[in-house]
Amino acid sequence: MRPTSLDVIFEDIHWILLISGHVICMDSEGETAMIPSEIMHYSIRQNSSNQADVNTSLKLLGSPTQRIQDIPGAEESADHVVRLIAAVLRLRDVETKTMENKASQLLSPQLSSTIIWFLNQWSMSYLLPNETYYSDMSIALVTAFGQHTEGAMWTINYLLNTIEMNLIYNLDKGLIKESVNLLTSLVELREKGAYVLKCAGFWNLVNKHNRSEKGILQDSAQRGLLKAFVLAGAALDTSQEKNQYLTQILKPLQERFKNIICDEAFLRNFHHFQVRNEIINILESFIGVVQGSQVSTVNALFGFISPVLAECANLLFIYKNYQFLVSLILQLYCECARGMLCYLTPTESKRLYECCLATIQSYAKCNLGRINLEKTALEDSFSDLQLLMELLTNLLSKDFIDLSPAETNDTGSTVNHLTAGNVCLYGLSIVMPLMNIDLLKFPSLCLQYFKMITFVCEMYPEKICQQPIELFKSILMTLELGLTTFGQDVTTLCCDFIQNLGAHLYKNKQQGSPAHQALRPFLKLLMDLILSHQVNSEILPNTGLALYVLICCYQDDYNVLVQSLINSQTDQDVAQRLAKSFNDLTSNIVLNTGSHQHVRFRDNFDKFIVNVHGFLLVK
Incomplete structure (x- = not known):
C-alpha cells in the first residue's frame, strides 16, 4: 500500500x-x-x-x-x-x-x-x-x-x-x-x-x-492490438510483402479457431469457461482485423476471415444462450459490411452475403417466439436487433458505394452477382417478426430501424412494394407508430419513407395495387397531424413533402377529406377561410410529384400552415 x-x-x-x-x-x-x-x-x-x-x-x-x-x-x-x-x-x-x-x-x-x-x-x-x-x-x-x-x-x-x-x-x-x-x-x-x-x-x-496460445491480451484490448498489427501491414511496399506479413499475423489465429471448432469434443465442451473465453478472444481478434483493413489489404484479409464467417451461423446456434458471444458474432459481420464490403469483388461479396443470410436465419431460428415469452431478455434482444439493423443497412450501402475491382469470368463477361438490396430485404423479412412495440421503445434501436427501412425504400421502392402483403402491412404499421409516438427524428424518417414510396407509386401508375391501397390511410393521418398542431415546426418541410406526394397519389380522396373538414365547421366564417386556404394550397400547381411543382407547393404550404393554425382548432 x-x-x-x-x-x-x-x-x-x-x-x-x-x-x-x-x-x-x-x-x-x-x-x-x-x-x-x-x-x-x-x-x-x-x-x-x-x-x-x-x-x-x-x-x-x-x-x-x-x-x-x-x-x-x-x-x-x-x-x-x-x-x-x-x-x-x-x-x-x-x-x-x-x-x-x-x-x-x-x-x-x-x-x-x-x-x-x-x-x-x-x-x-x-x-x-x-x-x-x-x-x-x-x-x-x-x-x-x-x-x-x-x-x-x-x-x-x-x-x-x-x-x-x-x-x-x-x-x-x-x-x-x-x-x-x-x-x-x-x-x-x-x-x-x-x-x-x-x-x-x-x-x-x-x-x-x-x-502465445491466447494472444497477449484478453477481451476488447485484443481487438485493438490486432487492428494495429493489420494497419502496420498496409505500410509494406509490395503485395507479396503484405501477404507474407498478414499470413504471419493471421495464420496462427486462423489455426486456433480451426482447432477449436474441429475438435471432436467441441459440442460437448463448448459451454466450458475456457472454451468460451478462447472463442471470445478469437472473435475479438478478428473484429480488430476487420477494423484495421484498408483498400490495399482488404482482399487478402477477406481470404483469412471468410472461413471464420462461414462457421459463424453454426457457432451462433451453438452459443444462442450466451448473449455476449451472439453480439460478438453480429459485430464481426457489421464490421465486415461496414469496412470491407465496398472493396470486395462480386464473388467475395456473394460469399459475404451468403454468410450473413445464414447467420440471420440462425438468429431468427433461435429467437422467434422467445421475445414475448422472456420479458427479461428485452435488453439482450434490443442489442442484437440493433446490430442486425446496422448489418442490413451496411450491406445495402454496397449498391451505391462499390469500389471493388472489375471481375470477369473465363469468357470475359462480367460476373453476375446477388444484389445487396435483395439480401437486405430478405434479412428484413426475417427480422420483422422479431420486432414489437416494446423493442421500439428503445430509442437507439427505434432510430436504427426507421433509418434502415427508409434507406431501403429510398433505393428500392419497387422491391418494398413487391414484398408479401403481410410484411408490407407490418412495415406500414410501424410507420404509423413512428409518425405519432417516437419523436421528431423518427417522424422525419417516416415522412421520407412515405415520400419515396408515394413518388414511386405515382410515377409507375400503380393505382389500385395492394401497396397503393395500403398507403391510402396515411393521407388522412398526415392531414390530421398537421392541422392539430401535432407536428413540430422544425420538421414541417419534411411533412409537407410527404403530404404533397400523397395528394398527388390520392387526389380524389384529398378532395373528399377537404370537403368533409370544411363541412364539419359550425362557424361559416371559419369554413370559408378554411376553404380559401385549401384552395390556395394547390393553386397554380400541377400535381405530378415533379421537383418544380414541389417547390411551389412548399411555398404555398408554409403560408397555409401560418393561416390555418391561426384560426382552426381541430378537436
Missing part, C-alpha cells in the same frame, strides 16, 4: 500532464494532427536566439535514465518542448524500474494511463511530422523527431518498448486501452507505419503475440 503523500503527488502530476497535453497539442479529431503554430514559433525563436542547443536537447531526450542535473547544459540550453517530452519519458522510466523491481503497487494506474495518453497526443503531431505542411520548422524538433532521423527511430522504439511492457505486465484496463491506442496511432498513417516496421520493438510485440 502506497503512502498518502504519493497519492497527492500523483494527482498533481496527472493534472500537469493533462494541461500540458492540451497546451502543446490541438484537437485533431477528423483532421491532420499538426504542431500548433504558436509552439512551433516559440521553439524557432528559442533556437534562433541561441537559447537552445540541438545537441544538448538530443542528449537530454536520449538519456531517460539520467537526471537532468547530470547532463551538462541541459537545464540552461535544452529546447523547452524537447525538455518537456524528455521529462515525461523520464517519468515513464521511473515507472518501468518500479515494475521491474516488482513494486508496481506503489504506482498509480491513473497516472500511468495519463502518461500514455500524453505520449499518444504528442506523437500524433510531433513524431515524424510532414514538413510540407509547415512554412517554418524548428530545427530542434525536426532533428529530434523528424523523418529520417535517429532521434525519431529511438523515440519510436522507446514507445514500442513501453507499450510492450504495459500490455504484458500490467492488468489495469485503462492503461492497456491507452497503450493500444498509442500503438494504433503509431501505425495509422502509412508513413509512420513504415518506420514502426523497422523497429525491433514492434516485432517483439508481434512475435510474443504469435507465440
Whole structure:
C-alpha cells in the first residue's frame, strides 16, 4: 500500500500532464494532427536566439535514465518542448524500474494511463511530422523527431518498448486501452507505419503475440492490438510483402479457431469457461482485423476471415444462450459490411452475403417466439436487433458505394452477382417478426430501424412494394407508430419513407395495387397531424413533402377529406377561410410529384400552415 503523500503527488502530476497535453497539442479529431503554430514559433525563436542547443536537447531526450542535473547544459540550453517530452519519458522510466523491481503497487494506474495518453497526443503531431505542411520548422524538433532521423527511430522504439511492457505486465484496463491506442496511432498513417516496421520493438510485440496460445491480451484490448498489427501491414511496399506479413499475423489465429471448432469434443465442451473465453478472444481478434483493413489489404484479409464467417451461423446456434458471444458474432459481420464490403469483388461479396443470410436465419431460428415469452431478455434482444439493423443497412450501402475491382469470368463477361438490396430485404423479412412495440421503445434501436427501412425504400421502392402483403402491412404499421409516438427524428424518417414510396407509386401508375391501397390511410393521418398542431415546426418541410406526394397519389380522396373538414365547421366564417386556404394550397400547381411543382407547393404550404393554425382548432 502506497503512502498518502504519493497519492497527492500523483494527482498533481496527472493534472500537469493533462494541461500540458492540451497546451502543446490541438484537437485533431477528423483532421491532420499538426504542431500548433504558436509552439512551433516559440521553439524557432528559442533556437534562433541561441537559447537552445540541438545537441544538448538530443542528449537530454536520449538519456531517460539520467537526471537532468547530470547532463551538462541541459537545464540552461535544452529546447523547452524537447525538455518537456524528455521529462515525461523520464517519468515513464521511473515507472518501468518500479515494475521491474516488482513494486508496481506503489504506482498509480491513473497516472500511468495519463502518461500514455500524453505520449499518444504528442506523437500524433510531433513524431515524424510532414514538413510540407509547415512554412517554418524548428530545427530542434525536426532533428529530434523528424523523418529520417535517429532521434525519431529511438523515440519510436522507446514507445514500442513501453507499450510492450504495459500490455504484458500490467492488468489495469485503462492503461492497456491507452497503450493500444498509442500503438494504433503509431501505425495509422502509412508513413509512420513504415518506420514502426523497422523497429525491433514492434516485432517483439508481434512475435510474443504469435507465440502465445491466447494472444497477449484478453477481451476488447485484443481487438485493438490486432487492428494495429493489420494497419502496420498496409505500410509494406509490395503485395507479396503484405501477404507474407498478414499470413504471419493471421495464420496462427486462423489455426486456433480451426482447432477449436474441429475438435471432436467441441459440442460437448463448448459451454466450458475456457472454451468460451478462447472463442471470445478469437472473435475479438478478428473484429480488430476487420477494423484495421484498408483498400490495399482488404482482399487478402477477406481470404483469412471468410472461413471464420462461414462457421459463424453454426457457432451462433451453438452459443444462442450466451448473449455476449451472439453480439460478438453480429459485430464481426457489421464490421465486415461496414469496412470491407465496398472493396470486395462480386464473388467475395456473394460469399459475404451468403454468410450473413445464414447467420440471420440462425438468429431468427433461435429467437422467434422467445421475445414475448422472456420479458427479461428485452435488453439482450434490443442489442442484437440493433446490430442486425446496422448489418442490413451496411450491406445495402454496397449498391451505391462499390469500389471493388472489375471481375470477369473465363469468357470475359462480367460476373453476375446477388444484389445487396435483395439480401437486405430478405434479412428484413426475417427480422420483422422479431420486432414489437416494446423493442421500439428503445430509442437507439427505434432510430436504427426507421433509418434502415427508409434507406431501403429510398433505393428500392419497387422491391418494398413487391414484398408479401403481410410484411408490407407490418412495415406500414410501424410507420404509423413512428409518425405519432417516437419523436421528431423518427417522424422525419417516416415522412421520407412515405415520400419515396408515394413518388414511386405515382410515377409507375400503380393505382389500385395492394401497396397503393395500403398507403391510402396515411393521407388522412398526415392531414390530421398537421392541422392539430401535432407536428413540430422544425420538421414541417419534411411533412409537407410527404403530404404533397400523397395528394398527388390520392387526389380524389384529398378532395373528399377537404370537403368533409370544411363541412364539419359550425362557424361559416371559419369554413370559408378554411376553404380559401385549401384552395390556395394547390393553386397554380400541377400535381405530378415533379421537383418544380414541389417547390411551389412548399411555398404555398408554409403560408397555409401560418393561416390555418391561426384560426382552426381541430378537436
